[in-house]
Structures are given as structure tokens and as C-alpha cells.
Amino acid sequence: MALLEVKNLRIDYLTRRGSVKAVDEISFSIGSRETIGLVGESGCGKSTTGLAMLGLLPTNARISGEIVYNGKDLSKMHQEELRKIRGEEISMIFQDPMTSLDPIMRIRKQFFELIQAHHPKMNENEMEKISSEALKSVGIDPSRLNNYPFEFSGGMRQRVMIALSIALKPSILIADEPTTSLDVVVQEQIMEVLKELKRSKNMSMVLITHDLGVVAEVVDKIVVMYAGHLVEYGNVYPVYEKPLHPYTQLLLESIPNVKLEDRELKYIPGSLPDLKNPPKGCRFSPRCPFSKNICKEKEPPIFEIEGRRVKCWLYGGEINANIDKTSSAVG
Amino acid sequence: MKTYILTRVLLAIPMILIILTIVFVILRVLPGNPVLAMVGPKAPPQIVAAMEKEMGLDKPIIVQYGDYLLNIAHGNFGRSTLTSLPVIQELMQKFPATLELTIFAMIVAIFIGIFFGTYAAYYYGRTLDVVARVYSIFVYSFPVFWFGIMLQLIFGVWLHWLPVSGRSSPFMIPPHVYTGLYVIDSILNLDWPVFVDTIRHLILPSVTLGVVISSIFVRMVRSNVILSLSSQYVVASRARGVKEKKVLFSHALKNAMAPILTIMGLEFALLLAGAVLTETTFSWPGIGSYLISRIAYRDFPAIQGAIVFFAFFIAAVSILVDIINAWIDPRVRY
Numbered sequence: 251m252a253l254l255e256v257k258n259l260r261i262d263y264l265t266r267r268g269s270v271k272a273v274d275e276i277s278f279s280i281g282s283r284e285t286i287g288l289v290g291e292s293g294c295g296k297s298t299t300g301l302a303m304l305g306l307l308p309t310n311a312r313i314s315g316e317i318v319y320n321g322k323d324l325s326k327m328h329q330e331e332l333r334k335i336r337g338e339e340i341s342m343i344f345q346d347p348m349t350s351l352d353p354i355m356r357i358r359k360q361f362f363e364l365i366q367a368h369h370p371k372m373n374e375n376e377m378e379k380i381s382s383e384a385l386k387s388v389g390i391d392p393s394r395l396n397n398y399p400f401e402f403s404g405g406m407r408q409r410v411m412i413a414l415s416i417a418l419k420p421s422i423l424i425a426d427e428p429t430t431s432l433d434v435v436v437q438e439q440i441m442e443v444l445k446e447l448k449r450s451k452n453m454s455m456v457l458i459t460h461d462l463g464v465v466a467e468v469v470d471k472i473v474v475m476y477a478g479h480l481v482e483y484g485n486v487y488p489v490y491e492k493p494l495h496p497y498t499q500l501l502l503e504s505i506p507n508v509k510l511e512d513r514e515l516k517y518i519p520g521s522l523p524d525l526k527n528p529p530k531g532c533r534f535s536p537r538c539p540f541s542k543n544i545c546k547e548k549e550p551p552i553f554e555i556e557g558r559r560v561k562c563w564l565y566g567g568e569i570n571a572n573i574d575k576t577s578s579a580v581g
Numbered sequence: 582m583k584t585y586i587l588t589r590v591l592l593a594i595p596m597i598l599i600i601l602t603i604v605f606v607i608l609r610v611l612p613g614n615p616v617l618a619m620v621g622p623k624a625p626p627q628i629v630a631a632m633e634k635e636m637g638l639d640k641p642i643i644v645q646y647g648d649y650l651l652n653i654a655h656g657n658f659g660r661s662t663l664t665s666l667p668v669i670q671e672l673m674q675k676f677p678a679t680l681e682l683t684i685f686a687m688i689v690a691i692f693i694g695i696f697f698g699t700y701a702a703y704y705y706g707r708t709l710d711v712v713a714r715v716y717s718i719f720v721y722s723f724p725v726f727w728f729g730i731m732l733q734l735i736f737g738v739w740l741h742w743l744p745v746s747g748r749s750s751p752f753m754i755p756p757h758v759y760t761g762l763y764v765i766d767s768i769l770n771l772d773w774p775v776f777v778d779t780i781r782h783l784i785l786p787s788v789t790l791g792v793v794i795s796s797i798f799v800r801m802v803r804s805n806v807i808l809s810l811s812s813q814y815v816v817a818s819r820a821r822g823v824k825e826k827k828v829l830f831s832h833a834l835k836n837a838m839a840p841i842l843t844i845m846g847l848e849f850a851l852l853l854a855g856a857v858l859t860e861t862t863f864s865w866p867g868i869g870s871y872l873i874s875r876i877a878y879r880d881f882p883a884i885q886g887a888i889v890f891f892a893f894f895i896a897a898v899s900i901l902v903d904i905i906n907a908w909i910d911p912r913v914r915y
Contacts, residue, residue, distance in 0.1 A: 301816075304820055306816060306820055333822050334822060336820055336821060336822035338822060342820040344816070349814060350816075351814055352814045353814070353836065354835060354910045355835075360818075363827065364821045364822070367821065398911050411817070
């Protein structure tokens with residue numbers, strides 16, 4: 251059974267110049283101990299989806315659809331109920347470890363604050379124990395609880411962030427581009443830490459990233475997003491071996507490969523559409539090499555094919571077009 | 582931390598020297614001969630000359646400057662030409678009144694500034710925020726003395742709730758003066774009626790001064806807290822389930838404190854200037870009204886002494902602010 255299920259999630263940001271359709275009709279599910287990758291370019295709605303799972307969207311966001319966790323819809327939950335879930339059952343780490351820790355608070359206090367927020371009556375010894383264990387599990391000496399964040403390097407700070415997010419043994423960890431702002435060697439180490447934790451703590455993980463290399467290593471299922479739409483969703487290996495959606499194909503082709511003779515970087519021409527005024531029809535159609543007339547006219551529904559879901563007209567003529575968008579989860 | 586404090590103190594020395602020099606130059610450039618002010622315009626020239634010699638005014642200006650610095654270094658501010666008492670003694674007698682007023686005004690200002698500013702930032706763009714912005718512009722444009730007079734009119738004259746002038750009612754002085762701060766002295770004497778009387782006298786002047794100063798605090802706190810509320814660590818601590826009140830006060834406000842404290846320290850200087858006007862409005866027997874009354878008599882040593890005293894006071898406050906800053910934000914210390 252799915253631990254968390256996102257159903258027809260839709261998020262609009264209200265701005266003075268109209269509403270931005272950041273996330274549009276997205277559905278996917280996370281089983282227990284499963285890792286799911288949310289992949290796409292910057293601005294495609296990955297982080298917004300991540301924040302929505304914790305109810306941390308900014309006040310100008312309007313959300314519809316459902317995020318069902320343990321039988322309860324997080325998107326309609328009261329703030330205080332949500333607060334209790336955050337950090338204890340679902341936790342999150344962020345892209346920039348340099349700014350994600352309060353710069354003027356000792357690490358110990360940030361741990362204690364987390365613990366007290368969920369277990370107000372716990373005594374100091376127990377809190378100290380939990381904090382030390384968490385730090386140890388990410389490979390940091392517990393004596394560093396006394397330090398301030400500025401006394402750590404970037405990679406170490408991300409480890410501290412991870413330690414904070416797993417200290418209370420949550421069932422889901424959302425990692426929003428956890429390695430993007432780190433250098434390559436450190437990226438590798440952080441991914442190792444995450445993989446190891448996932449194994450040892452029986453966690454599910456949502457990995458938000460634009461780095462397809464990272465995804466291939468750790469992820470079970472992948473959600474490819476483009477301009478707020480889910481364009482392809484399925485188990486990771488089939489998607490890598492035979493991407494169905496043109497966007498996924500181009501995305502995978504643009505991973506640089508030094509072994510090839512032609513070492514020029516491949517890229518997808520064009521840029522993300524304006525989400526205040528998304529193109530009619532398929533949102534990828536202006537950049538799509540296979541674009542047909544229907545693509546520019548009518549938004550494709552989600553087709554189920556080979557146990558995968560693809561939002562593209564290439565995989566269903568007019569005949570299959572009425573497949574229910576919210577058909578059962580891919581497993 | 583020790584070296585940090587020491588550097589702060591050493592850095593204050595040039596600042597004080599500059600202020601001393603400015604005070605010296607201005608008083609010499611200002612029209613009006615202090616001797617004539619003392620003995621009257623019709624005094625015989627020999628007496629004037631003798632007086633000038635006695636006060637050292639006949640020496641070259643550079644020697645006078647040297648003497649002046651040397652005397653201040655020894656804590657010797659000269660004798661008042663009006664009362665013949667040592668200026669330092671007069672200042673020490675007036676200072677507690679000013680300090681008491683300043684501290685209470687600061688409490689009022691900080692209280693309004695922190696709470697109003699923080700919540701305005703939290704409800705950015707909503708009603709409370711608009712109210713806060715209108716409040717700060719409105720109050721900022723109040724002249725201190727006008728606001729004081731209005732409060733006197735409303736709470737003193739019309740409502741008869743509070744006294745409008747002085748530090749205490751007749752015979753309501755603490756029997757034993759320890760600190761000169763009547764609030765503390767009355768507590769030490771366990772004298773409840775005197776304590777109440779002191780507080781009643783303090784309310785109007787400190788609210789006057791505090792409210793006027795609070796306008797800047799509200800704006801400062803508001804804009805800095807808005808800034809820190811948009812930081813990643815605020816989102817991150819929410820993502821950990823930290824309660825909103827804690828997010829707001831122990832993360833957002835605490836991180837916004839460094840610039841706020843610096844401004845508060847500078848405001849303290851303005852507060853003393855404001856104290857001159859407030860003390861005059863409320864007949865408060867502090868250094869402000871002392872300074873004003875002595876200017877009328879061209880009591881140069883007293884004027885000089887009062888200004889220098891303010892300068893030292895401000896320097897001390899700014900050192901204190903730096904130390905508090907370093908204590909809150911460990912990055913400052915390194």
C-alpha cells in the first residue's frame with residue numbers, strides 16, 4: 251500500500267500579474283521504503299511539489315487535489331496538525347546547506363529545538379542521546395554539537411541537515427536538490443550517506459533533482475516533470491532504457507558523455523514556457539521535435555503504456571484519448 | 582572575547598577625542614565672552630582682564646586646548662561660573678535623573694518596536710503591517726515637545742491621572758539615596774508610596790520620549806525581520822516542525838537583531854538629545870535641563886562638561902552594543 255499518495259495535485263501562485271500554474275494535475279505515489287525521483291528543469295514545479303507535501307507553500311499559493319498520507323489529506327490539514335507531522339514523520343532537506351541552518355544557533359540547540367517541538371517533555375540526556383546518534387549516523391563526531399554552523403564546511407553542513415531531518419526517524423525524507431550546491435566529491439559522499447540511511451532506517455525518500463546521474467543510482471521510480479506537468483512516470487530502469495516521452499529522451503541525451511567522439515554538450519533548444527500563459531495543447535510542444543498539429547491544439551491526457559504513464563500524443567491516437575487521467579498507480 | 586572588548590574600547594578613544602575637539606572649537610568660535618557673561622557688560626576692563634587670566638583665556642588657543650584635554654583626562658571639568666561648584670559634581674547629581682528617564686524611554690521604545698515590528702513583518706502586507714507603517718510615519722513626524730505637551734494636556738490637565746512635571750511630589754524622595762535612580766532607591770528603601778509616586782512621574786516623560794523613538798525601531802525591526810523571515814533557515818526550521826512563535830522570535834528576530842541593536846545604540850544618542858527637550862517640557866531635573874539653563878548663563882565649563890559627559894555616555898553605550906552583538910552572533914567575535 252502506498253505510504254503517501256499525491257492525487258491530481260494542482261498549485262497556482264497568485265501574483266499581481268495573474269496566476270502562475272506551477273503544478274498542474276500531478277499524481278504519483280510513494281510506497282514504504284521506496285525512493286522516488288522528481289526530475290525536471292529548474293522552474294518545472296519539483297520544489298513546489300516537495301514543499302506542498304509539508305504544507306510549507308508560501309501564502310500566495312493555492313492548492314487543490316489531495317496529498318494523502320496515512321489516510322489523511324495533508325493539503326487540507328490544519329497547520330498545528332501539519333506541524334506535528336513535519337520533522338517527525340515527514341522531513342525535508344534543502345538545496346543550500348550554507349543557509350539552511352540558523353547561523354547564530356549552536357547545532358545542539360537546533361537539535362533540541364527539533365526534539366522539543368515534538369516531544370516537549372523529553373529530558374536533556376535523552377535529547378543529547380538522540381542528537382549524538384543522529385550525528386554519528388551521518389559520520390560526524392557528536393562533540394561537534396557544540397559548534398556553530400559557520401564552523402562546518404558545506405558538505406558537513408548538509409550532513410548536519412540530514413542528521414536533523416532523520417533524528418526523529420521519519421518515514422519519509424524529502425531531499426530537495428541535496429547535492430546541487432556541493433562540489434562533485436562531496437556530492438558523492440552525501441548521496442552515499444542518504445543511500446545508507448535509507449537502507450538502515452527503513453525510510454522512503456523523495457529525491458528532487460535535475461541531475462539524472464544521481465537519480466539512476468538511488469531511485470526506484472521516477473517522475474519526470476515539465477512546466478508543471480507530469481510527462482512521464484514509471485520504474486526507473488525502463489525509463490532510462492527506453493524513455494517514451496520526447497522530453498525524457500532529450501533530457502537523457504543531454505547527459506554529457508566523455509567517451510563519445512563528439513564532446514559538445516547537447517541541450518534542448520528553447521526554454522520553459524511562461525507559466526502565467528502556458529501554451530495551448532502540450533506544454534512541451536514548442537520545443538518538441540516530434541510535434542504534430544494535435545500537440546499544439548489539445549493537451550494530451552496521460553496514457554498508460556508498458557506499466558508506465560506518459561503524457562504525450564505519440565502514444566495514443568484519438569481512440570485512447572479518454573483513458574481516465576487518475577487511473578491506478580503504477581507499481 | 583576579551584581581545585574583542587579591548588579593541589572596542591580602544592577604538593572608542595579617537596571617537597571621544599574628536600568629540601572633545603569639536604566641543605572645544607565650537608565653544609571658542611561661538612559669539613559671547615564668558616567673562617562678560619559672568620561679570621556683566623559694564624565691568625571695568627582690568628577686572629575682565631584679571632578674570633580672563635584666572636580662567637586661562639589669555640593663553641594661546643593651542644595651550645588652552647592642551648590644558649582642556651589634560652583636565653578632562655583627570656576628570657576635572659572645571660568649576661561652574663554660575664555656582665562655583667565643580668561641574669563634575671553637578672553633573673553626577675543630575676545624571677541619575679537623565680539615566681532613569683532614558684532607560685524607561687528605551688524600555689517603552691524597545692517594547693513597542695520589537696513587538697509591533699516583528700508582528701508587522703510576520704503579517705507583511707496585511708492590516709497589522711499597514712497600521713505599523715502608518716504609526717511609524719505618523720509618530721516620527723511628532724516633535725518631542727509637542728507630543729509631550731499633548732500628553733500633559735490629556736492625562737494631566739483633562740483627566741488628572743498623572744503629574745505633569747518633575748521627578749517626584751514634594752517630600753516623596755527616597756529617604757536613603759543609594760543609586761540616585763529613584764525607582765531602585767525606593768525599592769531598596771521598601772518605600773511603596775515613594776515607588777508609586779516615582780513611577781507616576783516617570784510615565785509621561787518616558788512614554789513621550791519612548792513613543793517618538795519607537796517609530797524608527799518599528800521600521801527597523803519590521804524590515805530586518807521581513808528579510809530574515811525569507812531566509813532558508815526559517816523554512817528549514819518550519820520543515821522540522823518548530824512552532825511558529827519560536828520560528829518568529831528565536832530564529833527570525835534573533836538573526837535580525839544585529840542591525841537592530843546597532844541602530845538602537847545610535848538611537849540612544851538621539852534619545853539623549855530628545856531628553857534635552859523632554860526634560861525641559863516636563864521640568865525633569867536631569868542633565869538636559871541643566872544644559873539648557875546653563876546655556877542661558879554662558880556657563881562655559883558647565884556646557885562643556887555636559888556635552889563631554891554625553892559623549893562619554895554615548896561611547897560607552899556603543900561599546901556595550903558591540904559587546905551584546907558579539908554575544909548574540911558568534912561570527913562577530915572571530
